[in-house]
Amino acid sequence: MGRACYIDDMEREGMWYGAxxxxxxxxxxxxxIAFDRSIxxxxxxxxxxxxxxxxxVIQLIVADQPCLADGKxxxxxxxxxxxxxxxKHQLREAISAVQIEYDPLPPVFSIEESERQDRIVxxxxxxxKSFLLEKGDVDSAWARAAHIVEGEYRTGAQEHLYIENQGVxxxxxxxxxxxxxxxxxxxxYVFKALRGVxxxxxxxxxxxxxxxxxxFGGKEDYPSILACHAALLxxxxxxxxxMVYDRMEDxxxxxxxxxxxxxxxxxLDQDDKLLAMEIHLDTDGGAYATLSSTVLSRATLHSTGxxxxxNVRVRARSWATNHIPYxxxxxxxxxxAVFAMxxxxxxxxxxxxxxxxxxxxxxxxxxxxxxxxxxxxREPLILDRLxxxxxxxxxxxxxxxxxxxENAENPIKRGMGIAAFYHGSGFTGSGxxxxxxxxxxxxxPGGKVRVLVSNTEFGQGTNTIxxxxxxxxLGIDYGDVIMAAPDTAMVPNSGPTVASRTSMVVGRIVxxxxxxxxxxxxxxxxxxxxxxxxxxLAACVRYRAAHGELSSMCRYEAPPxxxxxxxxxxxxxxxxxxxxxxxxxxxxDTVTYSAxxxxxxxxxxxxxxxxxxxxxxxxxxxxAQGIGYALxxxxxxxxGRMSNNQMTNYIMPTAxxxxxxxxxxxxxxxxxxxxxAKGIGELPHDxxxxxxxxxIRDATGVSFKSIPLLPEDLYARLAAGQSVEEPALP
Amino acid sequence: MKANGGxxxxxxxxxxxxxxxxxxxxxCVPPMKRLLDVLRENLHLTGTKEGCGEGECGSCSxxxxxxxxxxxxxxxxxxxxxxxxxxxxLALDGELHPLQEAFLHHGGAQCGICTxxxxxxxxxxxxxxxxxxxAQIREGLAGNLxxxxxxxxxxxxVTAAASASDTDPAQEPLLEQTxxxx
Numbered sequence: 001m002g003r004a005c006y007i008d009d010m011e012r013e014g015m016w017y018g019a020x021x022x023x024x025x026x027x028x029x030x031x032x033i034a035f036d037r038s039i040x041x042x043x044x045x046x047x048x049x050x051x052x053x054x055x056x057v058i059q060l061i062v063a064d065q066p067c068l069a070d071g072k073x074x075x076x077x078x079x080x081x082x083x084x085x086x087x088k089h090q091l092r093e094a095i096s097a098v099q100i101e102y103d104p105l106p107p108v109f110s111i112e113e114s115e116r117q118d119r120i121v122x123x124x125x126x127x128x129k130s131f132l133l134e135k136g137d138v139d140s141a142w143a144r145a146a147h148i149v150e151g152e153y154r155t156g157a158q159e160h161l162y163i164e165n166q167g168v169x170x171x172x173x174x175x176x177x178x179x180x181x182x183x184x185x186x187x188x189y190v191f192k193a194l195r196g197v198x199x200x201x202x203x204x205x206x207x208x209x210x211x212x213x214x215x216f217g218g219k220e221d222y223p224s225i226l227a228c229h230a231a232l233l234x235x236x237x238x239x240x241x242x243m244v245y246d247r248m249e250d251x252x253x254x255x256x257x258x259x260x261x262x263x264x265x266x267x268l269d270q271d272d273k274l275l276a277m278e279i280h281l282d283t284d285g286g287a288y289a290t291l292s293s294t295v296l297s298r299a300t301l302h303s304t305g306x307x308x309x310x311n312v313r314v315r316a317r318s319w320a321t322n323h324i325p326y327x328x329x330x331x332x333x334x335x336x337a338v339f340a341m342x343x344x345x346x347x348x349x350x351x352x353x354x355x356x357x358x359x360x361x362x363x364x365x366x367x368x369x370x371x372x373x374x375x376x377x378r379e380p381l382i383l384d385r386l387x388x389x390x391x392x393x394x395x396x397x398x399x400x401x402x403x404x405x406e407n408a409e410n411p412i413k414r415g416m417g418i419a420a421f422y423h424g425s426g427f428t429g430s431g432x433x434x435x436x437x438x439x440x441x442x443x444x445p446g447g448k449v450r451v452l453v454s455n456t457e458f459g460q461g462t463n464t465i466x467x468x469x470x471x472x473x474l475g476i477d478y479g480d481v482i483m484a485a486p487d488t489a490m491v492p493n494s495g496p497t498v499a500s501r502t503s504m505v506v507g508r509i510v511x512x513x514x515x516x517x518x519x520x521x522x523x524x525x526x527x528x529x530x531x532x533x534x535x536x537l538a539a540c541v542r543y544r545a546a547h548g549e550l551s552s553m554c555r556y557e558a559p560p561x562x563x564x565x566x567x568x569x570x571x572x573x574x575x576x577x578x579x580x581x582x583x584x585x586x587x588x589d590t591v592t593y594s595a596x597x598x599x600x601x602x603x604x605x606x607x608x609x610x611x612x613x614x615x616x617x618x619x620x621x622x623x624a625q626g627i628g629y630a631l632x633x634x635x636x637x638x639x640g641r642m643s644n645n646q647m648t649n650y651i652m653p654t655a656x657x658x659x660x661x662x663x664x665x666x667x668x669x670x671x672x673x674x675x676x677a678k679g680i681g682e683l684p685h686d687x688x689x690x691x692x693x694x695x696i697r698d699a700t701g702v703s704f705k706s707i708p709l710l711p712e713d714l715y716a717r718l719a720a721g722q723s724v725e726e727p728a729l730p
Numbered sequence: 731m732k733a734n735g736g737x738x739x740x741x742x743x744x745x746x747x748x749x750x751x752x753x754x755x756x757x758c759v760p761p762m763k764r765l766l767d768v769l770r771e772n773l774h775l776t777g778t779k780e781g782c783g784e785g786e787c788g789s790c791s792x793x794x795x796x797x798x799x800x801x802x803x804x805x806x807x808x809x810x811x812x813x814x815x816x817x818x819x820l821a822l823d824g825e826l827h828p829l830q831e832a833f834l835h836h837g838g839a840q841c842g843i844c845t846x847x848x849x850x851x852x853x854x855x856x857x858x859x860x861x862x863x864x865a866q867i868r869e870g871l872a873g874n875l876x877x878x879x880x881x882x883x884x885x886x887x888v889t890a891a892a893s894a895s896d897t898d899p900a901q902e903p904l905l906e907q908t909x910x911x912x
Binding site: 002003004005006008009160161162163164165211212213214215216246247458459460461613614616617620621622623624625646647648652653654655656658660661 | 770775776777778779780781782783784786787789816817818836837839840841842843844846867868869871872873874875876877878879880881882883884885
């Protein structure tokens with residue numbers, strides 16, 4: 001009906017509009033800022049770094065990123081100065097009337113330049129973070145190997161392209177402090193940033209999430225910056241200030257997925273079993289640390305695939321450059337790592353003259369095995385079953401041989417590709433313990449149960465799932481449960497809405513809090529062992545009459561036996577893993593050099609499926625983004641600036657590009673997840689790219705090792721007739 | 731353009747008249763103001779969304795004289811005398827339109843920001859082809875980008891709405907019925 005109110009649909013009394021003056025160069029010192037006299041600046045509010053009441057830093061992990069540039073800039077589009085005016089149409093001209101002079105410094109634009117370390121642009125050595133994961137003895141394994149296969153794989157940046165751009169409204173008063181409404185994933189991240197920049201106590205900062213038109217990680221870290229900007233303008237102007245980016249600014253200035261270069265060296269024994277893996281995984285972190293270290297951590301922990309290997313070494317590093325800082329994006333490092341591993345498996349199969357399906361099957365992890373971090377796989381692990389189902393659903397073998405027969409005569413070369421992978425649910429290692437999430441339920445005077453969480457809805461179904469979990473745990477109707485507003489003044493910090501953690505981790509806390517509420521009502525309000533919905537509601541009334549407020553809160557509790565060592569990267573990397581086998585059927589047109597995904601099959605085990613329609617919607621949406629990642633979406637950077645920052649030339653899959661997708665679940669309830677759930681949201685972004693490029697290899701005989709793979713890239717290799725160099729897949 | 735920029739002698743903009751969701755409206759705004767902004771700012775019909783501002787994403791889709799248009803590309807001058815339908819005009823007396831019902835029940839909407847435009851594109855499609863094939867649905871919605879769903883459930887929703895209209899003849903024809911809704 002068009003009634004949902006997104007941030008740009010809202011207004012506040014006396015509201016002004018804000019805009020950002022940004023760096024035109026990738027790296028340099030700010031020499032001077034001048035204001036052109038053609039503009040009546042008395043009508044504007046101008047904010048610079050000198051106006052910050054608190055610290056000039058937006059800290060996610062490392063305190064390196066200023067809220068506003070102070071004296072120097074480290075990337076194009078870095079915010080330098082803020083403007084506000086009552087008429088938003090005056091802002092564009094005013095931005096161009098601010099003249100900034102720079103003393104440019106030489107920039108760094110690639111992993112290769114950064115790792116050479118002859119030009120230091122961040123910290124002492126350009127190295128934002130490194131991890132070393134070791135299992136067994138890799139160095140002595142090479143001599144025993146029957147085969148050694150090497151490969152280098154690259155993945156590009158990717159834009160979230162949420163259809164609603166970033167936006168907030170901020171208000172300030174001395175009495176109430178700062179209030180921000182906005183399109184965001186993590187109210188308490190924004191809350192923390194505002195407290196630092198404004199140097200305010202907890203009760204003087206309030207953050208409210210409004211309807212959020214897509215996020216995908218893009219509204220995990222960036223809204224903290226935008227919220228601080230709007231709030232600074234609100235404080236100085238004395239008016240509420242709205243800041244909503246247009247598409248070009250959003251594309252040019254906000255975070256993207258980290259580009260990566262991943263090198264594999266793999267040893268196999270005479271039985272085609274993995275003997276050793278050495279992986280060098282490097283990412284471009286951009287100009288500031290943002291979430292690069294945790295993205296790198298997840299990439300590290302997803303780099304070895306769902307395989308048993310006794311000897312593993314992963315050396316992972318994130319390098320600073322003068323690109324716009326890269327940030328969170330669905331999958332969070334895993335899509336890069338999975339792309340490399342699963343493409344490499346097909347290269348190994350080709351080198352061994354082996355069926356890529358059988359190579360995978362021979363090396364799968366099983367229950368009772370240990371993975372690369374020597375985490376014991378103690379839950380049921382059914383990769384063989386998933387693989388069988390995927391082969392059957394897709395008719396994989398029949399189609400492969402059919403295409404092999406037909407391709408010689410057909411200008412469209414078809415192929416089948418497969419990817420086997422997992423996604424760890426929740427924060428990595430001890431992350432959930434540090435988060436120490438608090439969530440619960442209470443009962444309103446009107447007799448509704450309210451779920452109290454700071455986890456947000458942005459289309460993925462948080463509200464439906466948590467409402468459903470509470471209703472089911474309490475034994476009442478879905479309609480008896482409501483969600484408390486995602487407002488830091490009303491809800492506790494149940495952690496961010498990221499990392500596929502909401503259903504599994506927060507859902508479990510809500511489930512426990514609900515059980516605790518029932519126990520409370522049994523003990524103090526005479527609720528029977530068996531009860532009806534009406535008995536429950538009556539008991540709530542009795543409890544409230546006798547004791548006042550009725551609420552039940554719980555904190556996160558780790559599943560038993562969890563051990564993680566942050567120093568050695570050993571132990572239980574994730575509380576649970578979702579597992580999947582994806583199959584792509586791709587046609588490569590040798591006249592137009594376009595590759596089209598014709599059909600897609602997604603078979604996965606994600607614990608219990610709490611809501612079949614929402615779950616399938618998550619899988620399909622993630623696959624569509626994964627298809628874009630593989631074949632369409634290229635962030636073109638020129639001198640550190642995105643040059644295709646428009647929807648006209650940054651191309652995502654449309655209704656005509658997404659193939660029919662068969663989604664299949666094998667359900668094994670996970671006992672420590674909310675009603676048996678494991679994480680689901682990010683998994684589907686991990687598998688499509690390698691499955692698609694494996695299918696293209698099957699179709700054309702040519703191995704492509706970078707994404708995005710655009711028609712011009714296909715043309716460059718296929719038209720040159722290089723296919724003879726590649727070993728054929730059997 | 732005249733010296734006063736096309737304004738009337740008293741300094742205001744001349745009125746531009748059109749019909750929105752069956753109701754006559756008149757606005758005095760610069761003639762090159764985007765229809766999108768007129769709908770959102772002057773008429774407070776914020777159901778129509780801006781996604782890209784360049785006619786690529788379809789979030790601002792509305793129906794104008796029985797055609798689907800991107801309202802971010804229409805100067806309001808061009809809407810003089812037009813019949814316009816926005817997402818606010820789809821539901822009839824508080825009753826959801828069959829397309830809205832179908833999107834709700836088949837997972838056709840996730841974050842919801844593309845949904846108003848997608849609904850208008852779907853309404854246009856069903857007005858032209860009451861029983862669209864899958865290929866027709868894909869083509870009819872190709873100008874409307876959704877980043878959440880992967881489109882699959884949107885296709886299902888449109889198909890379901892088409893067959894719902896089938897079983898309930900009162901729902902036909904969609905356009906005429908909804909144009910009079912307020």
